[in-house]
Amino acid sequence: MSIAPYLKDIGRGKEGARALDSQQAHDLMCQVLDGRASELEIGAFAIAMRIKGESPDELAGFLQAAHERCIALNPARPGVVLPSYNGARKLPNLTALLALLLAQEGVPVLVHGPERDPGRVTTAEIFQTLGLPIASDSADIHAAWARREPVFIRTEGLCPPLARLLDVRRVIGLRNPAHTVAKLLAPGPGRRLLRVVNYTHPEYGRTLAQFLAETQADAMLLRGTEGEPVADPRRLPRLEVFIGGQPRAELSRAAQEGVLTEMPVLPRNHDAATTSLYVQSVVSGEKPAPAPLQQQVEALLGALAALAQPAAQERSA
Numbered sequence: 001m002s003i004a005p006y007l008k009d010i011g012r013g014k015e016g017a018r019a020l021d022s023q024q025a026h027d028l029m030c031q032v033l034d035g036r037a038s039e040l041e042i043g044a045f046a047i048a049m050r051i052k053g054e055s056p057d058e059l060a061g062f063l064q065a066a067h068e069r070c071i072a073l074n075p076a077r078p079g080v081v082l083p084s085y086n087g088a089r090k091l092p093n094l095t096a097l098l099a100l101l102l103a104q105e106g107v108p109v110l111v112h113g114p115e116r117d118p119g120r121v122t123t124a125e126i127f128q129t130l131g132l133p134i135a136s137d138s139a140d141i142h143a144a145w146a147r148r149e150p151v152f153i154r155t156e157g158l159c160p161p162l163a164r165l166l167d168v169r170r171v172i173g174l175r176n177p178a179h180t181v182a183k184l185l186a187p188g189p190g191r192r193l194l195r196v197v198n199y200t201h202p203e204y205g206r207t208l209a210q211f212l213a214e215t216q217a218d219a220m221l222l223r224g225t226e227g228e229p230v231a232d233p234r235r236l237p238r239l240e241v242f243i244g245g246q247p248r249a250e251l252s253r254a255a256q257e258g259v260l261t262e263m264p265v266l267p268r269n270h271d272a273a274t275t276s277l278y279v280q281s282v283v284s285g286e287k288p289a290p291a292p293l294q295q296q297v298e299a300l301l302g303a304l305a306a307l308a309q310p311a312a313q314e315r316s317a
Helices: 004-010 022-033 039-052 056-067 095-104 123-130 138-146 160-166 168-172 177-182 202-214 272-283 291-316
Strands: 079-083 109-113 151-154 193-199 219-223 240-243
Touching: 004 022, 004 039, 022 039, 022 056, 022 160, 039 168, 056 177, 056 202, 079 095, 079 291, 095 109, 095 123, 095 272, 095 291, 109 123, 123 151, 123 272, 138 151, 160 168, 160 177, 193 202, 193 291, 202 219, 202 240, 219 291, 240 291
Parallel strands: 079 109, 079 193, 109 151, 193 219
Antiparallel strands: 219 240
C-alpha cells in the first residue's frame, strides 16, 4: 500500500487541500507509524499537513493510531496526564511543580515528552535534578503511582513509533502532526486519565476545543506557558474543563483580566538546577505556590471528582 492517494488530497495547498475523514487519517497514520511509508512520502506528508493544518477528524484518526501503539496503562483511580514537549526558554518550567502539587493530593500523574531539547530546559531534566522517577515502561509508571509520586516517561518509552515521527523535524526543520498528537496522548482504558491540553495560538485553541468536544474527551484546555501544560505563574489563563466532551463552566476558571497588582516571587534564572531549588521550596512550604498554579490544581481536582462520579454511580447501581 501507499499513502500517495492521501497526499493528493492533503497536498494541494492551503486553499485546495481536502481534509481526510477520521478513518482515512487513521489508515494514513498507521502506515506512517508502522514504517510502511517511504521517507519521501513521510516528508511530503509532514510538509503538506504543516501547510494545511489538522482538522478535528484528522486529529481523531491520527490519535487513535498512536494510542493503539502506546504502552498499556491502568491507573487504580483517575489521574492526570501532562504532555511536556516545549520546555523553558525565558520563564522557569513549572510543569514538575504542577505534577508534585497534584501528587501531594493523591493524584496519579504521568508526564511525558523529550529528554533533551537544545536551547530549552525540559521537564525531564528537572525531574532528574529533583530525583523524581523516570520510567522505562508501564511497570515503572504503576510503581511510582503506588508510591504517590509523579512519574516521567520519554516519548520513546510511551509510544516508540510516534517518537520516530517526531524526529522527522530534525531532518526537515518543520513540525508535523506528531507534535499535536503527542500533546493529546492519554493511553489508558475508559475514563481514567484526564489530559491537560495546551496551545500557543488562539486559532488552534478553537480547533482543539472542537476536537475535545467531538471525541467526548476528559481534559483541561488552556493557553500554555511557553508551550508547557502549566498555567502562567504571573497571570491565570482561561482553564476550560471538558468532561465527556462537554464544557463544564462550573469546573472551569476564567482568565485573569486587568492590571497585575502583584507578581509572584520566581527564580531569576530558569536553568534546571535553579528551577528545581524553587520547586523544592514550594513543595516543602517554604515559599507559596503561585496563585495561578494553585487554581489550576483546584480546577483539576474538581475535574477528577466529576470524572469519578459516573464510575461511583455505576458501582452503586
